[in-house]
Amino acid sequence: MITSKSNAWFKRVRNAMREHTDEIVIEGPKPVADAIKAGWKPIVIPEFSPALLKSISDTKTSQGVIALFARPRWTADEVFSRTDSVIVALDAVQDPGNVGTIVRLAAAFDAAGVILLPGCADAFGPKAIRASAGAILSVPVVEMTAEALLARGVPLFAADAKGAAAPPPARRAILAFGSEGRGISDALRNAATPIAIESSGRVESLNVAAAAAILL
């Protein structure tokens, strides 16, 4: 049983939680079981002492169960090959809880995938994985630049209070959402049809995940 924070396995798991570059950590008995059921193969690691496990995990969520997996890698072609649904694009959505919630919404409403443009939180960090409630297992998530996204030539619609309150298309379209403070970047805005969400005007904006829920 591993008891030391200087152990290489401990460092590898901690690194996967912090950086999630090549490996990711899923916490909790149900999320881990769901991942394995979905065909993910956990990396076999030696047992950690309870104190060591507690030191890296959100014990309330993990209930003493964490698993290490290779980080899934999807390609943009996998996302864009589906033409029967929409693609979600997030632009500088910094909060990992919002990114994870939107991955969950993408699964709920069968979007083809989620594109993370520069400045977004990583969808494979612990907080985003938790907020996705298992959807991170099945939704293709790909990082792209705005230029690469626009080069695909798929009609682009952006949540933007300046637009008309019209429903977006249900397929062959990208639905873009920006950060709450600044909205989408100019490069996207210039190429997008703005879509407003009709509201009372009593608040300045909606939470980005709420906006995504409504448009999806």
Place this chain on the structure above:
Amino acid sequence: MITSKSNAWFKRVRNAMREHTDEIVIEGPKPVADAIKAGWKPIVIPEFSPALLKSISDTKTSQGVIALFARPRWTADEVFSRTDSVIVALDAVQDPGNVGTIVRLAAAFDAAGVILLPGCADAFGPKAIRASAGAILSVPVVEMTAEALLARGVPLFAADAKGAAAPPPARRAILAFGSEGRGISDALRNAATPIAIESSGRVESLNVAAAAAILL
């Protein structure tokens, strides 16, 4: 300038942040300015030392500005007197971020108010206030029992996957949302018309704030 954690003013502010029974704390220059603009009168307190302020506040949000206010008290009659909109009822929604996000949605879609049934997070805690993005200043929030809610005789609709995917009424109705794990309590379920949100079936449920965004 107050520098000690044993000072009575410090304890009063800390208590308002933790318990928010009679007084509440709003953090950050913009939320505090918004509250004052909305007619709230801050309680005048002596200056805290930077170290003391840092010890109680989320400094990233507060930016060194916190204000103490009397907790607003709304009555159920104030909520139920409006008949041109819907009323939101939350049943055991424990996460303060979800409660605050739903208060924000209630403002965005001009709901008459938010009823907190037993088991909900307090809407006046720091995390819920932040998630409300200022909406806590204008949305009537009232705690009630399920019995008192049902006694009002207003048609009740509940987000429930077992229902039909029909739009809820836009007025003279209560829209109830339960916790993600357990849904609404039996007392409400027996009295409510269930309304489902059509989805792909790829996830077990939606986040409660996402469900509220869609139905509102």
